[in-house]
Amino acid sequence: MLKNQIYRSVLKSVRRFGRHRFFHSPLVARLLWDTAPREALLLADCSSEIFVVAAGDPVIGQWLFKHREPYNFFKLHRVASLLSERHLTSLIDIGANIGTICIPAVKRGLFERAIAIEPEPLNYSLLRTNVEVNRVSAHITTHNIALGEKNDETLSFELSKINFGNHRVRYGSDVTDPGQETIEVPSQSLDRIAEGVDLGSALLWMDTQGFEGHVLAGGTRTLHRKPPLVMKFWPDGLSRSGGLERLRQALQVAGYTSFRDLNEPDDVFLPFSVDVLDVLAAQLRSGGGQTDLLLV
Structure with missing residues (x-):
């Protein structure tokens, strides 16, 4: 009881300190970020959540600290509006990073529960911390693994030095930089992770940096239920990982129509249809681009 009282008191003080208008000044936030040691951890106090971020992460971490709003969460809001006629209660967040999608999704009441998958150890430790700090541990289950085509594999995972949201599975010829650090991560299939989830009321949210084809190839039973799917579509990354054809086949079998x-x-x-996917892939490749697709 005393421990909980101390925790609540400290958290309340941190939130009050972080919400002082001085610390919400864009100029002050930029100064604090730019002068912080790369190994430091910083507190980003958003409108509804608190996130602990790594000062060495110049993309998601920097966005959170300077903008005080979860990175890319507006896209989930948009998806929820587009699917407002469905009663979606569960979110499967594949490539959850430090929790900027799943935590506000639950805390702001868009979903009742979430499963969060994050393979990289530092991101995962921040994900767990942020789940606990935001008091949603009873509603979010986390897994420090990758998702892949098969169960119980060990995958080589390449760590980006410049973007902590750009770590990726190194598969076959998919080598961004031969000199980059790699670690080994355990993997499970989407079908195993989704066991026990009511897929009739679930949303799949996936950003795996070109490994989406392998993830969906391991989700045949899951996709048979055709839950709404949001995925990053990056044709060049999919081709390098050997996942583009896997993605086409998985989506064709699943039977998404819109x-x-x-x-x-x-x-x-x-x-x-997969023909539409091919046209979109050709358009994106001409500019070396990527996009986010919602399939139903």
Whole structure:
């Protein structure tokens, strides 16, 4: 009881300190970020959540600290609006990073529960910390693994030096930089992770830096239920990992019939097929680009 009282008191003080308007000044935030040692951990106090971030992460961590809003969470809000007629209660967050999607999804009431998958140890430790700090541990289950095509594999995982959200599985010829540090991470299939989840009320949210084809190839039973799926679509990364054809086959078998490009402003669903996916891949490759797709 005393421990809980101390915890609540400290947390309340931290939140009050972090919300002082002085610390929400963009200039002050930039100064604090730019002068922090790379190994430091910083506190980003958002409108509804607190996130502990690594000062060495110049993308997601820096965004959170300077903007005080979960990175890319607006896209989940948009998806929830597009799917408002469905009663979605569970989120499977594949490539959860430090929790900027799953934590506000639960804390702000968009979903009742979430499963968060994050293979990289530092990101995972911050994910666990942020789940605990935001008091959503009863509603979010975390796994320090990768998802892949098979159960109980060990995958080589390449660590980005410049973007902690850009770590990726090194598979076959998919080598971004032969000199980059790699670690070994355990993997399970999507089908195993999704066991016991009511897929009729679940949303799959996936960003695995070009490994999406392998993840979906390990989710045949899951995709048979055709839960709404949000995924990063990066044709070059998929091709390097040998996952583009796996992705095509998995989506064809799943039978998704409509999609929405979340990087486009309109909210009209368009007919989906693997032929449409091929056309979109050709368009993105011409500019070396990527996008986020919602499939239903």
